[in-house]
Amino acid sequence: MKTTQQLHELGQSIWLDNITRGLLINGTLARYINELSVTGLTSNPSIFDQAIRNSDFYDAAIREKALAGKSGEAPFFELALEDLRQASDLFRSVHDTTGGVDGWASLEVSPLLANNTADTIQAAIQLYAQANRKNLFIKIPGNKAGIPAIEEVIFAGVPVNVTLLFSREHYISAAEAYMRGIERRLAVGLDPKVTSVASLFISRWDVAIQAKVSETLRNRLGIAIAMRTYKAYRELLTSPRWQKLIDAGARSQRLLWASTGTKDPNAPDTLYLEALAASNTVNTIPEKTLLAFAEHGTVGRTLPLDGGNAEAVLAEFAQAGVNEAALAALAARLQQEGEQSFAKSWNSLMACITSKCAVLAQTHLGATKS
Secondary structure, three states, rough: OOOHHHHHHOOOEEEOOOOHHHHHHHHHHHHHHHHOOOOEEEEOOOHHHHHHHOOOOOHHHHHHHOOOOOOOOOHHHHHHHHHHHHHHHHHHHHHHHHHOOOOEEEEEEHHHOOOOOHHHHEEEEEHHHHHHOOEEEEEEOOOOOHHHHHHHHHHOOOEEEEEEEEOOOHHHHHHHHHHHHHHHHHHOOOOOOEEEEEOOOOOOOHHHHHHHHHHHHOOOOOHHHHHHHHHHHHHOOOHHHHHHHHHHHOOOOOOEEEOOOOOOOOOOOOHHHOOOOOOOEEEOOOOOHHHHHHOOOOOOOOOOOOOOOOOHHHHHHHHHOOOHHHHHHHHHHHHEEEEHHHHEEEEEEHHHHHHHHHHHHHHHHOOOHH
């Protein structure tokens, strides 16, 4: 049995952290679904920026939109939704056979809305309606402005992938927003089955402190934070509040491991997949990491429900100067840096599309005149 199938059998969903039109056109995504147990997909502005900038797969569609007079964010969201509808359709059978638990694709609202609750709510509802696919998540950051937006969007019946979570506390805040949205739906007689995942970012922790700790502590902080958060997640799943929602017909919000591609060239390229095997979770991984894991990864013990040695590892970091206060400050910084990084990619993406629109439209008009 392939290692990817082993992860699937123990209850962890493997989602591809990538999308390009090439993956759809040449059948690669379909092959990953059939051969590597991939059951979902996530996207972000950085992924689309690279996909559109570094290929000509989108050029014909961009030319068409430019000639139709479309500009700004509109042509991008049309391009993204064209891809994500195809991906959603590829995952539809998985979605149906799992009762809506699995088989999802994800699209992020504009990162420029990260600190605007009202506009995030409006954008999320609009994008979900425009997508016209029930197995599409709308990604909303779990920051200060995002938390109330998540509650409102869940209440509106829109599935949400909560992104840019970096700590146990971030996760709990996102989970509580999800529960409030479901509780409000139940209070007014609405269907409580609105799906959500909460995405905890892992590898960025290790990148952030790599130069500040000894060799023995490198590449261990992200996993310890994940284990601590997994303990809180499993405790929440058995809490009276959550069980009341489940009994009323709601669906559990799953914990998702994000940023699980190894950044340290001296560390195993399958580090985070092997360390974070856990039932009732999702791991969204870059294409390179997926292929590496399929080739030489191993599935060993799964994460212990009680957090295992997470607190002991974190105590070692505290002795090295990275105490609880430092962890809280770093989590806040990483979340802010994540917002800034996606905004930068977004601006780059908009500039790329604007440039391509101008060039391709002019080329078309020149060819027409000749």
